[in-house]
Amino acid sequence: MNEPLLSVRDFSVRYETAAPVDAVRDVSLTVHRGEVLGLAGESGCGKTTLAYGVQRLLKPPAVIPGGSVTWHDADGTDVDLLALSADALRAFRWDKISMVFQGAMSALNPVATVGAQLADVFEVHRPGMSRAERTAAVVELLEIVKVGAARIKSYPHELSGGMRQRIMIAMALALRPQLVVMDEPTTALDVLVQREILREITGLREAFGFSVVFITHDLPLLLEISDRIAIMRAGRIVEIDTAPNIWFRPQHEYTRTLLSSFPRLTAERQVTR
Amino acid sequence: MTSIDVQGVSKTYRVRGAGAINALEDVSFTLSSGQTIGMVGQSGSGKSTVAKILTQMERPTSGQVLLDGRPVPTRGAALRAYRQRLRMVFQDPFSSLNPYHSIRHHIERPLVLSGVVPADEVDAEVHRLLDKVQLDAGAVVDRRPHELSGGQRQRVAIARALAPRPALLVADEPVSMLDVSLRMGVLSLLSDIQAQDGLGVLYITHDLATARYFSDEIIVLNQGRVVEHGSADDVILRPQHPYTRELREASPDPERFFVDSAGGAR
Amino acid sequence: MTTTTSPVTDVVADGTTATRATRARARVPWRFIGRRVAFYLFTLWAAITINFFVPRLMKGDAVDNYLARNRGISPEAADALRALLGLDSDRTLLQQYGDYLGMLARGDLGVALTHGLQPVGQVIAGALPWTVGLIGLATVLSFLIGTVGGAVVGWRRGSRLDALIPVTTFLSTVPYFWIGLMAISVFAVTLGWFPIGKAYGIGTTPGLSLEFAGEVIRHGALPLATIVVASLGGWMLGMRNMMLTVLDEDYITVAQAKGLPNRRVLWRYAARNAVLPQIQSFALSIGFIVGGAIIVEQVFSYPGVGKMLLDATNAKDYALMQGGFLVIVLAVLIANILADVAYAVLDPRTRQSEA
Numbered sequence: 001m002n003e004p005l006l007s008v009r010d011f012s013v014r015y016e017t018a019a020p021v022d023a024v025r026d027v028s029l030t031v032h033r034g035e036v037l038g039l040a041g042e043s044g045c046g047k048t049t050l051a052y053g054v055q056r057l058l059k060p061p062a063v064i065p066g067g068s069v070t071w072h073d074a075d076g077t078d079v080d081l082l083a084l085s086a087d088a089l090r091a092f093r094w095d096k097i098s099m100v101f102q103g104a105m106s107a108l109n110p111v112a113t114v115g116a117q118l119a120d121v122f123e124v125h126r127p128g129m130s131r132a133e134r135t136a137a138v139v140e141l142l143e144i145v146k147v148g149a150a151r152i153k154s155y156p157h158e159l160s161g162g163m164r165q166r167i168m169i170a171m172a173l174a175l176r177p178q179l180v181v182m183d184e185p186t187t188a189l190d191v192l193v194q195r196e197i198l199r200e201i202t203g204l205r206e207a208f209g210f211s212v213v214f215i216t217h218d219l220p221l222l223l224e225i226s227d228r229i230a231i232m233r234a235g236r237i238v239e240i241d242t243a244p245n246i247w248f249r250p251q252h253e254y255t256r257t258l259l260s261s262f263p264r265l266t267a268e269r270q271v272t273r
Numbered sequence: 274m275t276s277i278d279v280q281g282v283s284k285t286y287r288v289r290g291a292g293a294i295n296a297l298e299d300v301s302f303t304l305s306s307g308q309t310i311g312m313v314g315q316s317g318s319g320k321s322t323v324a325k326i327l328t329q330m331e332r333p334t335s336g337q338v339l340l341d342g343r344p345v346p347t348r349g350a351a352l353r354a355y356r357q358r359l360r361m362v363f364q365d366p367f368s369s370l371n372p373y374h375s376i377r378h379h380i381e382r383p384l385v386l387s388g389v390v391p392a393d394e395v396d397a398e399v400h401r402l403l404d405k406v407q408l409d410a411g412a413v414v415d416r417r418p419h420e421l422s423g424g425q426r427q428r429v430a431i432a433r434a435l436a437p438r439p440a441l442l443v444a445d446e447p448v449s450m451l452d453v454s455l456r457m458g459v460l461s462l463l464s465d466i467q468a469q470d471g472l473g474v475l476y477i478t479h480d481l482a483t484a485r486y487f488s489d490e491i492i493v494l495n496q497g498r499v500v501e502h503g504s505a506d507d508v509i510l511r512p513q514h515p516y517t518r519e520l521r522e523a524s525p526d527p528e529r530f531f532v533d534s535a536g537g538a539r
Numbered sequence: 540m541t542t543t544t545s546p547v548t549d550v551v552a553d554g555t556t557a558t559r560a561t562r563a564r565a566r567v568p569w570r571f572i573g574r575r576v577a578f579y580l581f582t583l584w585a586a587i588t589i590n591f592f593v594p595r596l597m598k599g600d601a602v603d604n605y606l607a608r609n610r611g612i613s614p615e616a617a618d619a620l621r622a623l624l625g626l627d628s629d630r631t632l633l634q635q636y637g638d639y640l641g642m643l644a645r646g647d648l649g650v651a652l653t654h655g656l657q658p659v660g661q662v663i664a665g666a667l668p669w670t671v672g673l674i675g676l677a678t679v680l681s682f683l684i685g686t687v688g689g690a691v692v693g694w695r696r697g698s699r700l701d702a703l704i705p706v707t708t709f710l711s712t713v714p715y716f717w718i719g720l721m722a723i724s725v726f727a728v729t730l731g732w733f734p735i736g737k738a739y740g741i742g743t744t745p746g747l748s749l750e751f752a753g754e755v756i757r758h759g760a761l762p763l764a765t766i767v768v769a770s771l772g773g774w775m776l777g778m779r780n781m782m783l784t785v786l787d788e789d790y791i792t793v794a795q796a797k798g799l800p801n802r803r804v805l806w807r808y809a810a811r812n813a814v815l816p817q818i819q820s821f822a823l824s825i826g827f828i829v830g831g832a833i834i835v836e837q838v839f840s841y842p843g844v845g846k847m848l849l850d851a852t853n854a855k856d857y858a859l860m861q862g863g864f865l866v867i868v869l870a871v872l873i874a875n876i877l878a879d880v881a882y883a884v885l886d887p888r889t890r891q892s893e894a
Contacts, residue, residue, distance in 0.1 A: 042452040057796055060697065093798035106789040109808050111815075111886055120807075124799050155887040171797075190315040191479060195523035217453050220482075220525035247527050261453045263486035265526040266510060 004072050005179060005211055006031040006054070006097075011067030013046070013053045013235075016060075023049040025235040026067070031179065033074075036205070036212040038226030038243070040219050040258065046235040047215050051181050054081065055097055056089060071096060074178055095125055098172040100165070102184040107168055108156035114167050115152035118142075121174045141170040145200060162193040166200065173204065181213045186221070198225060220262050223247050231255045275341060275440035275473065276305035277327065277359065282336035284322050284497075296322040297497045299336070306440050306473040309464070311488030311505065313481055313520070319497040320477045324445045327475070328361050357387045357437035362463075364446040366426035370418035376403070377414045379433050387437035402432040407462060424455035431463065441473040449478070460487055481524045485509040493517045575879055579872055586868040590861050591639050595632070648865070649858035653851060659862040662847065667866065669738055670832045670843030673759050677766035678828055682821050684767065685774025690810040692775065693782025694801075704776060711772030715765075719838035722765045733761040736840035762839045770824075777820060781813035788812070815886055822878030828870060 013024040024046045031037050041047045052058050054069045069081040073096065084092060101107035109117055118138045122129050129137070139149040145166040147159075156164055165185060172180050182201075186194040202225070205212065216222055222229055223243050230240040231254065239252040250256050284297040297319045304310050314320050325331040326338060329345060329352060338345045340359075346352045363369040370379060380399045384390060390398045403410035406428040418426055427447060434442060444463060448456040464487050467474045478484050484491055484505070491508040493501040493516065501514040512518045630638070642649065648659035685707075692700045710718070727735045739754040785791065786809055794804045832845030840846070844863060851859035883889050 042454055052792075055796065057792060090798040090800065093796055095798065099793070099796050101789055101793055107793050109790045109794070109812070110888060111811055112807070113887075120799060120803070121797055124797070124803070157888050171793075191481075191520060191523045192315060218525065219453070220527050223527040224525055224530045244531060247531055257454055261457050263457070263482045264528050265482040265485065265521070265524055267528045 003033045004030045005033045007068075007070045007072070008050075008054055009068045009070075011050070011054065011069060012065050013049050013058065014063050014065050016063050023062070023235055024053060027235075027237055029230060029237060029240070031211055031213060033072075033178070034209060034211055035227040036214055036225055038222035038229040039213060039215045039232060040217065040222050040229055041232035042217055042258075045232045047232045048183055050232070051099075051183060051213060051215055055093065055099075055181075056081065056084075091125070094121060094177065095175045096177055097179045097181060098175065098177040100168045100172045100180060100182040100185045102187060108164060110156055113153050113155055114142075114159070115154075118167070118171055118174060121171065125175055137174070141174060142167075144173065144204070145170040161189055162196065165189060165193075165197055169197070169200065169204070173208065173210075176208060177210055179211045179213065181215070183215045184217075185214075187216065187218070194221075201225075219258050220265075231258065274306055275358065276303055277345075277441060277473070278303050278339040278342075279323070279327070280337050280339065282323075282326060282333040282338065284319075284326060284331065285334045295497050297326070297333075300494075300497070300499055301336075302492055302499070302502060304441060304473045304475055307471045308490065309467055309474040309476055309488045311484030311491040312475060312477045312494060313479060313484045313491060314494035315479060315520075317496075318494040320479075320494055321445060322497075323494075324361065324443050324475070324477055327359060327443055328356065353386075357383070358439055359441040359443065360434040360437065360439040362427075362430050362434050362442065362444040362447045365450055366423050366430055367418075367450075369430055370426055372418055375415050375417055376421070376429055379418075379429060380436055383433060383436040389436070389438050398436075402436060403429075405435065405466065406432045408432070422455075423451050424459060427451060427459050428462065431459075431466070435466065435470075438470075439472070441475070442467070443475045443477070445477045446479070447476075448483075449480070456483070463487070481509060481520060482526075493520070575876075579876065583868070583872060587640070587643065587865070588636075590864050590868070591636055595635075648862040651851070651856055651859040651862075653854045653856040653859060659858050662859060663844065663862050663866055666842060666844045666847040669841060670828065670836070670845060673762055673841060673843065674766065674828045674832050674835060674845075675825070677763045678770070678821075678824055680763070681767045681770045682774055682817070682824070685771045686778045686810075686814060686817055688771075689775040689778025690782055690805065690813065693779040693786065693813070694805050694809065696779075696783060696786075704772075704779060707772035707775050709772070710768055711770060713769070715769050715834050716838050718769050719762070719765050719835065722761055723838070726761060734758050736838075738842050762835055762841060766835060773820075774817065778810075778813060778817055781816055782809055785809050785813045811885075815882070818878055818881050818885065822874045822881075825870065825874035825877075 008027060008029045011024060011027045011029075012022065015021040015023055027050055029037075039047045039051065049058065049062070053062070053064060056064075058064075064082065067082075071079040071081055071092075073079060079092065081089075081092070108114065115135075115138050118141055119134045122134045122137055126134075135152075138152060142149050142151060147163055147166050147170065151159065151163070151167075156167075159167070168185070172182075185201075186197050189197065198221075201212070204210075214222065214226060219229075223246065226243045228240060228242050229246045230237045231246070231252065232238070233254050239246070239250070239255045241249075241251070246255060247259070250259060279300060279302050282297055282300045283295065286294045286296055288294055300319070300323065302310065312320050312323060322331065326333055329347060332347065340355065346355050377399055380402055381395055384395050384398055385392075399414060400410040403414060408425060408428050413421060413425065413429070418429070421429065431447075442463075447463065448459050451459060460483055463474065463476075466472065476484065476488055485508075488505045490503065491501075491505045492499055493508065493514065495516045501508055501512065501517045503513075508517060509521060512521055646660060648663070650656045651659050651662045654662050688703065692703055723735060727733045734757060736758075738758050739751065791804065791808055794808045799808075832841075832843050833849050834845070835841065836843045836845040837849060844866060848860065848863040850856075851863060
């Protein structure tokens with residue numbers, strides 16, 4: 001559990017606008033092989049910028065003024081992500097780290113079938129596969145996430161929110177990556193669908209053994225699914241610890257504030273009315 | 274003492290190609306001043322339709338809504354007067370305020386329209402209302418909505434709702450678009466005002482935890498039907514209906530989670 | 540004030556469980572098609588009816604005009620002409636309308652006074668290929684170059700390619716006749732690279748010969764180039780702006796995170812979505828081909844429908860004007876049908892948007 005998978009050191013992101021904004025400041029963080037790392041914080045705290053930044057997915061005016069990101073691959077080699085050439089980076093993306101995005105609707109291309117959007121991952125990363133092999137792989141993925149092969153020719157707008165999110169998870173699993181970054185994957189969903197998707201993710205993790213970085217503002221949710229949790233505020237990680245420690249022994253003032261933002265569902269009421 | 278009675282209300286929408294959709298089926302409850310009722314359910318459960326029917330933006334297909342025993346008016350001056358007795362706070366603090374008007378304008382308008390204070394006291398009342406929602410009146414009154422944060426905007430929306438001194442307030446997901454650390458503040462504010470003014474509040478939400486925390490009673494809606502209605506603690510701690518249980522199990526609850534996992538029952 | 544989204548659409552659009560949404564493919568949207576067909580038929584009827592009434596509301600009929608220009612025609616001959624043109628005053632307006640519809644149904648558009656009483660259909664048939672060939676081709680070329688160019692400029696926003704936009708936009712704001720006349724003066728008169736006007740040289744006989752084809756291309760090149768230059772800006776700007784909107788969409792970031800090559804993200808994800816609004820503008824512009832032809836064909840003395848229409852208007856040749864107008868209406872309608880079809884093919888969301 002303590003074998004590192006991704007090491008981020010003194011990583012910063014700045015938006016070079018008229019008034020420069022330091023969105024991420026000197027963040028150091030290690031994702032271990034096999035763990036679920038929760039990244040919690042409010043909107044604008046830099047959690048998404050951090051997750052996109054380490055994969056070099058940010059667009060101008062974002063710049064990375066400093067830090068290092070090292071990938072410790074399963075085959076034993078270390079990769080400096082910030083030094084990869086454009087082609088090497090493209091080959092690295094999705095193969096090693098994939099993502100599940102927040103808005104499942106807007107994350108899918110509205111004019112292409114879900115089958116085509118799953119298949120193009122194979123087309124690009126596994127050029128040796130024949131068309132029949134690709135189709136078989138897409139069918140398998142749709143079955144794995146319980147959407148069903150019949151949906152292969154459906155367009156995104158024909159599917160429910162929960163199904164679209166399953167498609168995104170299927171897409172993330174396509175190349176059997178070692179790390180899946182999930183950015184608010186369940187926020188737009190109803191609580192029952194959210195729970196369904198979480199169970200799905202847990203089951204898939206048991207089957208495929210990938211690590212997860214789970215980004216959300218929903219701390220109670222994170223406490224249930226994470227091994228460790230990093231609390232972010234104003235571009236910095238103010239506290240990082242195991243989930244039980246964050247819950248029972250929060251050290252930072254802000255962690256306590258965040259925890260108190262969520263009333264307990266079943267505990268005695270703290271305030272009587 | 275004001276109360277609104279929803280009696281056997283159903284609402285059916287006709288959708289071309291899909292036939293009829295029952296948004297609400299035989300929904301009944303009473304909301305009285307001095308109490309908060311939480312209404313929970315998933316999207317599509319009919320929560321928002323209840324809000325629309327209470328504010329008379331929609332008419333029920335069958336059943337009736339009574340204000341203090343009399344059918345609520347459906348048009349004209351009587352409807353406008355009714356809408357000053359029952360006010361609404363919307364989900365989106367970004368689109369519910371007009372970007373071209375100052376905060377003062379937003380609160381003045383309902384004051385002037387309702388005539389609850391004489392013309393020469395309107396300005397003082399605007400300040401009083403902003404104070405009441407814990408905004409620095411002097412600092413925000415001449416600003417426009419985009420100059421305020423989401424939490425401040427939602428407070429303005431609450432002040433606007435309170436301006437005509439309503440007896441009842443319908444809050445439809447009032448904090449779901451705010452940052453988490455701001456939510457409790459806004460809800461506590463609503464709760465304090467409810468207690469001070471003896472308001473009747475219908476708090477519509479998908480979040481069981483805040484519903485329990487801020488409500489006296491909870492109504493659980495599923496596919497347009499009331500599946501459970503009881504005191505907040507009964508509904509959450511001792512749910513009777515399988516759907517309520519399902520909702521409760523699905524909601525994150527670290528308390529129970531850590532107790533369970535400590536007991537090895539994960 | 541805002542209202543929250545209706546719970547009904549929530550049920551339909553979002554669903555609540557993974558098993559509920561139904562498969563909505565391979566369904567022919569008959570209701571949608573039926574509504575469109577009804578719409579087009581109504582538009583066609585309205586256009587034909589307006590086309591019938593407008594000349595009759597004008598002062599003085601075509602025969603009066605014809606008489607004024609051609610002396611020595613007897614009153615009997617004039618009456619015969621009126622009967623021929625369907626303008627005989629002893630028939631009621633309704634009867635005339637019936638006659639007109641009957642003639643249209645038989646494909647009979649009347650005779651053109653300015654072309655020695657030739658059938659209008661023949662006159663138009665002689666002019667239409669030139670217009671469709673020149674301006675149609677120019678419009679398609681301009682659309683393709685502008686859209687592809689706009690996609691690339693939008694994709695590389697912030698690069699030096701951005702300078703193209705003000706240049707092409709400037710060219711499209713300059714009045715067309717000015718560009719046309721400048722092009723003639725520089726490339727035809729001064730440099731002598733191209734002939735000055737007309738569709739082919741005076742000594743050439745039209746026919747399926749290489750020589751004739753060469754003549755047509757030589758004469759058409761300059762007007763074609765000027766039209767493309769003058770109309771490129773709109774396509775380019777529209778496509779570039781749409782690209783900028785689309786590039787901010789999540790699915791673009793997803794495509795990049797998937798490690799897809801830039802070319803694939805640009806064309807299959809970004810441009811493929813950005814082109815949708817362009818299609819509708821394109822349909823509109825095809826409809827305007829005939830109308831837009833008037834200036835071009837005047838400047839280059841090109842024997843197309845535009846010049847024909849202008850001449851007919853100057854001579855108050857109503858039958859010919861009506862025929863020309865009918866061609867414009869048909870062009871607009873056909874272009875819209877094509878755009879509907881193209882849109883349905885390119886955007887899966889329209890295929891089931893009946894509700």
